[in-house]
Amino acid sequence: MISDEHIEILLEDLLTIYGYDFHYYSKASLRRRITRLYTLDKFMGFTEFRHRLRSDKNYLQRFIEEITVNVTEMFRDPGFYKTLREQVIPILATKPFIRIWHAGCSSGEEVYSMAILLKEANLLQKSLLYATDINPGVLETARKGIFPLSNMKQYSENYIASGGTKDFSSYYTCMYDRCLFKEDISTKMIFSTHNLTSDASFNEFDLILCRNVLIYFDKELQDRVLTLFDSSLGVLSYLALGSKETLKFSSVQNKYKQLDKDKIWRKLV
Amino acid sequence: MEKAGVSTLYSLVIMGGSAGSLEVILKTVSALKTTIGFSLVIVLHRKKTSDTLLSGLLSTKTNLPVREIEDKEILEPGTIYIAPPDYHLLFEDDGTMSLDYSEKVNYSRPGIDVSFESASEVYKEKLITVLLSGSNSDGADGFKIVKRGGGTTIAQEPATASFPFMPQQAIDYSSPDFILTPDELVEYLNRF
Ligand SMILES: C[S@@+](CC[C@H](N)C(=O)[O-])C[C@H]1O[C@@H](n2cnc3c(N)ncnc32)[C@H](O)[C@@H]1O
Numbered sequence: 001m002i003s004d005e006h007i008e009i010l011l012e013d014l015l016t017i018y019g020y021d022f023h024y025y026s027k028a029s030l031r032r033r034i035t036r037l038y039t040l041d042k043f044m045g046f047t048e049f050r051h052r053l054r055s056d057k058n059y060l061q062r063f064i065e066e067i068t069v070n071v072t073e074m075f076r077d078p079g080f081y082k083t084l085r086e087q088v089i090p091i092l093a094t095k096p097f098i099r100i101w102h103a104g105c106s107s108g109e110e111v112y113s114m115a116i117l118l119k120e121a122n123l124l125q126k127s128l129l130y131a132t133d134i135n136p137g138v139l140e141t142a143r144k145g146i147f148p149l150s151n152m153k154q155y156s157e158n159y160i161a162s163g164g165t166k167d168f169s170s171y172y173t174c175m176y177d178r179c180l181f182k183e184d185i186s187t188k189m190i191f192s193t194h195n196l197t198s199d200a201s202f203n204e205f206d207l208i209l210c211r212n213v214l215i216y217f218d219k220e221l222q223d224r225v226l227t228l229f230d231s232s233l234g235v236l237s238y239l240a241l242g243s244k245e246t247l248k249f250s251s252v253q254n255k256y257k258q259l260d261k262d263k264i265w266r267k268l269v
Numbered sequence: 270m271e272k273a274g275v276s277t278l279y280s281l282v283i284m285g286g287s288a289g290s291l292e293v294i295l296k297t298v299s300a301l302k303t304t305i306g307f308s309l310v311i312v313l314h315r316k317k318t319s320d321t322l323l324s325g326l327l328s329t330k331t332n333l334p335v336r337e338i339e340d341k342e343i344l345e346p347g348t349i350y351i352a353p354p355d356y357h358l359l360f361e362d363d364g365t366m367s368l369d370y371s372e373k374v375n376y377s378r379p380g381i382d383v384s385f386e387s388a389s390e391v392y393k394e395k396l397i398t399v400l401l402s403g404s405n406s407d408g409a410d411g412f413k414i415v416k417r418g419g420g421t422t423i424a425q426e427p428a429t430a431s432f433p434f435m436p437q438q439a440i441d442y443s444s445p446d447f448i449l450t451p452d453e454l455v456e457y458l459n460r461f
Contacts, residue, residue, distance in 0.1 A: 026367040028359035028387050033371070069371040215340045215368045218361075222341070244353050244368045246339050 024221035072106040078161035098127040104213030105131040108142025132194035145181040201232040212242035280307040285381030287314040287403025289431030299330035308344040375407040385411025394419035403435030412443035
């Protein structure tokens with residue numbers, strides 16, 4: 001079995017060999033994910049596991065993919081998207097140009113949802129959606145804009161619950177069991193790798209979404225990342241987190257005011 | 270990743286339940302003394318949409334504070350915490366909790382096994398786990414790990430459960446330390 005000492009050794013290896021720093025990730029989550037991967041890949045012992053990770057770049061990809069959780073959905077938490085639609089987008093509409101950053105976008109479902117909201121408000125043309133993730137594999141999926149047909153029923157229900165009134169299926173075309181989102185939805189998206197533990201801010205934004213990413217970090221890293229977001233947001237810009245994430249325990253909380261009950265904060269003047 | 274000494278952590282009781290467990294949970298919570306020295310965490314299989322209903326309902330039954338867990342919330346003694354729907358609940362060395370959105374386990378999120386295992390790593394013999402009514406086999410594997418870690422395992426007496434399958438599975442596969450009726454459970458918990 002994998003002990004805390006083993007985890008410590010793997011984290012050191014990842015940092016010194018590959019430059020990935022997982023030291024400030026949630027310990028509870030690391031324990032669970034690493035043990036799970038070890039069992040899944042049927043290693044005979046820790047030495048074999050460590051060797052594989054140190055020497056095989058392809059295995060590094062798999063490791064990162066399995067350690068960082070990629071599960072996502074379109075219009076996940078429809079109430080959140082409804083608030084974006086009704087309270088945030090009308091304010092963004094008054095700007096000459098709209099810049100949005102999806103940090104930890106996974107395979108892009110959140111970005112496509114956002115683009116649909118902007119399109120329906122006739123704002124997509126003057127928007128840019130920067131979508132970043134630590135994992136190049138999920139970004140490749142996001143770029144293609146192809147998602148499983150089997151998910152569309154759920155997404156369509158979410159879309160309607162978020163206040164959508166169009167026929168959701170008009171946004172994509174399906175072939176066999178896959179659906180391709182139309183190009184007019186994806187033209188304003190820019191996908192790129194960006195590691196929140198080590199990379200700097202790269203622009204100023206009107207809205208940053210970082211949903212269900214901070215839950216995998218410890219408090220110290222959460223605070224560092226929130227400070228990074230703070231330095232990338234102008235006054236009166238918005239920050240959106242996942243439905244169980246909060247600014248409450250962070251050092252930037254006094255600079256922000258929460259919109260009602262949703263996990264959206266506005267930066268104060 | 271400094272390890273907080275286990276001695277700085279309060280005792281933790283986790284009640285896991287599925288179909289038919291709400292009644293027992295309400296009954297237990299309403300009969301708990303307000304002087305309990307442990308934190309009580311409730312991990313219940315339920316629909317995504319029923320977010321704040323449960324905490325509202327529990328608050329009407331007890332004078333103990335009831336909280337819907339947010340990420341990195343700190344466990345305090347004498348407080349009841351409810352795992353939010355659609356996330357797994359994990360336990361950190363520093364007495365906080367983390368949420369996790371990974372794959373469902375036993376078709377469930379929150380997973381009872383997931384929370385039992387994670388809590389056992391940290392709380393060891395300070396952990397008491399309770400498995401209530403349900404028609405799913407979640408919790409049985411978790412019991413084994415809790416026992417190995419020195420914690421206590423309690424299954425609801427299946428004859429008193431609306432859906433006896435879940436506690437029965439745990440009894441058959443993981444021989445829990447105690448098999449208790451809801452009344453006995455209340456009595457047991459009120460001793461701490
Ligand atoms: C659960 S997904 C969240 C997807 C989407 N935002 C949502 O809420 O549905 C978490 C994502 O965070 C990414 N991630 C984890 N650590 C990261 C880091 N250090 N920098 C950037 N992204 C990271 C993972 O690769 C994963 O795609």
